[in-house]
Amino acid sequence: MKKTSLCEHIGEQLSGFLDGELSQQESQRVSVHLSQCHSCSQTYEQLKQIQGAVSQTYYPNLEQQKMDAVLQDLTSRRMFDFAWFAIVSGVLISIVFGVYHFWFDSSIALYSKIVMSLIWGGGIGLFLTVLRQRLIISKTDKYNKVDL
Amino acid sequence: MQDTLAKVTQGAFKLALQILGQTSDAQDALQDSVSVAIAHRGAPNSSSADFKPWFFRVVRNKSIDKLREKKRHQTEEFDEQVPHVFETNLATDPEQAAQTTQLNQKIQAALAVLPEQQRELVLLKDYHQMSYLEIAEVLDIPKGTVMSGLHRARLALKTLLTETVGD
Structure with a gap:
């Protein structure tokens, strides 16, 4: 049987029919057409065979030991994140309390407070600048993963 | 979360392997994706049906990132090329095993020739057995x-396989 305009119209619905993704009405229409059209019926059978073959294609599993390592690594990663969170929180709280007590301590002279604040502020500023540069380099340097 | 992840990780690993072609790269992509699944606040509930397509999408994106990174580093030429064809152990009968391996190789060779999106469509539907809605979410x-897209991909695959059989 020759291809008709209906065959072209059915076209992609053959795949939808094969996958069970059509509405009941569409399915019925394709089913009736397949029973009448040898050409489309042949294409449908070929697509079905290919689908079966692809579903049986062999790809190896990841070895269980390696898979366990991938999943177990989550626990250590969470602990690592928590540990960093605890350290950074502790340091920040100490800094806030330290600065508060330092500035509101009446036994320390004002000029000492200003000088110490400038020194510490400068130090922290330098540290943050270097840290920022290092972070930018680590994200953009395309050779950072090259093993020499 | 870890239990649900364990159920989808082998499938997700195979998706990464189908994109990257090398076990070690696929394992890295999976590792990165698992970290994202744990840390991402917008991740669907791990017990919901939405989790698998969401996780597969993360794995696909991580695998594509890895491919791009490899291309940028221009190291492919120094790597030992591992073909996208794997040993099979599906059949115990030697003759049947040989036929299965041959068919596997033909299918995988034909898939390798397909454009990237067509290959992904066929594999997500026919190998990973996902619904159209899930595939739309992943891609x-x-x-x-x-x-x-899937119909075009299957027709292209049919043509390629017919040509191979004709050779």
């Missing part, structure tokens, strides 16, 4: 595009 395309 970030409209659901309506899945059926037409």
Whole structure:
């Protein structure tokens, strides 16, 4: 049987029919057409065979030991994140309390407070600048993963 | 979360392997994706049906990132090329095993020739058994595009396989 305009119209619905993704009405229409059209019926059978073959294609599993390592690594990663969170929180709280007590301590002279604040502020500023540069380099340097 | 992840990780690993072609790269992509699944606040509930397509999408994106990174580093030429064809152990009968291996190789060779999106469509539907809605979610395309794209991909695969058989 020759291809008709209906065959072209059915076209992609053959795949939808094969996958069970059509509405009941569409399915019925394709089913009736397949029973009448040898050409489309042949294409449908070929697509079905290919689908079966692809579903049986062999790809190896990841070895269980390696898979366990991938999943177990989550626990250590969470602990690592928590540990960093605890350290950074502790340091920040100490800094806030330290600065508060330092500035509101009446036994320390004002000029000492200003000088110490400038020194510490400068130090922290330098540290943050270097840290920022290092972070930018680590994200953009395309050779950072090259093993020499 | 870890239990649900364990259920989808082998499938997700195979998706990464199908994109990257090398076990070690696929394992790295999976590792990165698992970290994202744990840390991402917008991740669907791990017990919901939405989790698998969401996780597969993360794995696909991580695998594509890894491919791009490899291309940028221009190291492919120094790597030992591992073909996208794997040893099979599906059949115990030697003759049947030989036939299965041959068919596997033909299918995988034909898939390798398909354009990237067509290959992904066929593998997500026929190998990973996902619905059109899930495939649309993984590939970030409209659901309506899945059926037409998949049909074109299957026809292209049919042509390639017919040509191979004809050789």
